[in-house]
Amino acid sequence: MKDQSPPQNDPEVAHALALAAELRVVAGRLIRRLREQADTGDLTMSQKSALLHLEREGPATVTTLARAQDMRPQSMGAIVSALQLAGLVEGAPDPADGRQILLSLTAACRDMIATGRAARQDWLFRAIQATLDREEQEQLAGAVELLKRLADS
16 A cells, blocks of 8 residues: 655645644643643542542542553552542442442532632733734634634644
8 A cells, every 4th residue: 555645845845844833832731731730639549530530530540540641540549548538539339339438529629620710711811912913813713713713633
């Protein structure tokens, strides 16, 4: 089977490759700036990921969380224990199977997540207002629509 990708010396391909590289770098910088705006304490990426899974998907067992993170249940058990000690996750017997424990976010954790999101959004709002004039804000709105299309492709 023959390679169907366009030739690398094609100016349109070169432009798209350069744009992709620049977008990746800029998106990374923006994400880092947004992360700086909300203090999530000393949570590891695995802990944050487990919390976000519980927020999006609702209560889950350690095994379900482990599968979602592609790790062993024992490893996820250690993560969950730390989150429980921090008061961010609580467990309750599964009504369908009393042998299982369903983990869910505590009210304090939900507040922490909401506060962090609000801080990031506030920083971004202030940065947009302080840095971009009205015309540039309209250009940004158009770019956001393009980014949505890329994200959904």
